[in-house]
Amino acid sequence: MTPDSAVRPADQTETDEWGRLNPRLFLVNLSVVATPLATFAATTVLTGGEINLQVLITCASFLITCLVIAGISVMRLITTRYRITDDRVELHKGRFFRSERSIPVDRIRSVDLTANPLHRVFGLTSLKIATGDQATSGGGLSLDGLSVHDAEELRRRLSELRHARQGLATADPDDDATLARLDWAWLRYAPLTLWGVGGVFIAVGSVYRTLHEMKVDPLELGVVKDLEERFGSLPLWYGILLTLAVIVVIGVAGSTATFIEGWGGYHLDRPETGLLRVRRGLLITRSVSIEEQRLRGAEVAEPLLLRWAGGARLKAVASGLGDEDENSSRSRLTPPVPRALAQSIAADVLGERVSPTTEAQLAPHPRAALRRRLNRALIWSVLIAAPLVGLGLWLTPVLVHTGWITAVVLFCAGAAFAFDAYRSLGHAVHGPYLVTRSGTFTRRTAALQRDGIIGWTITRSAFQRRAGLLTLGAATAAGSGVYKVRDVAVSDGLALAEDAVPGLLAPFVERAPARH
Structure with a gap:
């Protein structure tokens, strides 16, 4: 039993009905065996029917592995049962290695639904109850193999329980809670990615x-x-x-x-008070919920080609979205969309009239930051061209000239990127937000709530110390964990930290003695 399990209240009845996974999950489990058979058939076609012993051994091993996986999945189908009471969700599974878990309703932060193509063929979906823990294990419950109707009913019931226990108001069904929906005109941005x-x-x-x-x-x-x-x-x-x-x-x-x-089918809305929901996916459908009280800001990302076309993507800076990989997937609020629309949705999500990623007046960074980027472009140009010049001195002068031309071309391209990266640098304290921007291949503008900053990290390389610069990182429990203000002057960086969160950095700063 997990630590968050507690003694059941005396007034709770024992007649709460236990639910089970849908029997159609058995067909999904058996379909796993089709994968090695399809692999064997494809190999036969590619080789023109010539099958050697190694192919047979590989395909047979693959088939046995899939049979074992299917057997384990069938055992999970047989042994899994769950129920929802007035104050908690309980899950029992396993025959030889039994697991019994229980999560209080008060700890539930989101209920997500995901269905892969096989699940959709058989009318099934997976339901995941998240508690906001960053760890992948012990951070919630997962029911893989519910009918779509049962999963929606469970999510609705959990939502009602959370509202009743937390005193939240339910959304008015007549209100349009839609923040954004798919526009197929956005498809023009799809190719603009590497x-x-x-x-x-x-x-x-x-x-x-x-x-x-x-x-x-x-x-x-x-x-x-x-x-x-x-x-x-x-x-x-x-x-x-x-x-x-x-x-x-x-x-x-x-x-x-x-x-x-x-x-496909993208829809961003507020299904209930204090909750954002993103639904998307054509073959694999996903429904992700983000609790607004755990929202700490927003990030507008502009990959280079997408930025040239006037597009951007929006991500939520929120806690409780899982580990790094889960957070990267679940925090996406929009596909590539027009930049103005991304900024407008950011304002709606943050509850602001204008998004701070647009309205904030970003302070420029010192010219020393530009020199660092130009020096970096020069170094890489020389390192790449040096082997050609070296071979040319040994073999033929043609390679020497080729090396110099390569160095010049690379430096010109690198210098263009260096100027772009420098222009992208900026920071500001805008109302309740710390806004920071950096990057050239992907320019990221993040607006982080100042009350969500729990610490500062200061890094200075040898080259930064010579240039009088530092990189200031705002540590938070949300999003990527640290949002950096890169290559800012020492005095400006320390002043920014003090202005954003007064007193947080003061105990770690040594002040120079006053001169008489």
Whole structure:
């Protein structure tokens, strides 16, 4: 029994009905076996029907593993039972290793629903009750395999219990609580990300490694041989350009497909007082709830290509969203949208007339911060071009000239990014918020509530000390944990910390003795 379990009140009856997972989950568990069978069929097609012993062993091992996983899932279906009483949620599961957990209703922070394609085929979903603990284990309860109707009913009942016990007002069903909904015009922002192109390399690498483990040489496959015969006689430069074009096209298509799948049916609303809910997903549906009393701010992220197109993404800075990976996924409030809309939604979420990420007048940073970025661009340009120059001194002067040209081109590009990164730097104390901005490949503007700051971190590298700069980090229990004001002057950084949270940094600052 978990520590948060308590003795049941005497007036609570023992007739509370125990619920079980939906029997259709059995079909979902059996469908896991289809994966190794499909892998074997695909391998047979790729190899033209030539199956060696290594392929058989690999596929058989995969099949046995999936059968074991399916067996464990079936056992969970048989042994799991749950119930909701007036003051807590209880979950019992396991036969040989029995687990009994109980969570008071007062500790529940959100109830999320997620359904993958297999669950949706059989009309099922997964319900997760989160308590706000940052740890992945012991931070809530999960019921994987409820019917959609039962899951919605459980969420509604838990919501009513929380409102009754905390004295919260219920939302008026006649009020329009919608903050944003999907506009397919946003699809134009989908290709403006490098993740699609990176996904192509990841997918190719994964396929190559899998075939290599099966003792199958991908370069000897019939498809690869056909491509080699068709394009093998082309000039090298033309082949490189053609390959890059294919990668970009596939990457754009992948990014667009990812946007459609991840944000289809997007809806941001307030289903009840004090609660934000994000619903999204075409194949895998997700419904994430964020308690507004745990909201500590908002962050507007602008990846480089998206920023050039006038787009941005909005994330919530909130506590209780799980570990780093869970927080990254559950804190997303919008897909890539027009920047003005992201700022408008940020204002609505924070309950402000205008978002502090827009209204705050950010103070510029010292020119020493620009010199640091220019020096960094110069160093990287020299390091990359140095091998070419070195080989040129040993082999041919052509490489020497190529190295110098490469260094100049790289430095010019690096200098452009350095100026952009410097212009992105800024900080301000705006009303109840600390606002900080930095980044060039992804420019992030975060508005953090000052009463949510629980500490400061100050870092100074050797180069920063020479330039009279420091990086000030505002530590908080929400979001990424630390929001940094990068490369600010020492006096300005200390003054900013004192202005944002008076007295928090004072015990750790040594004041210089007064001069007479």
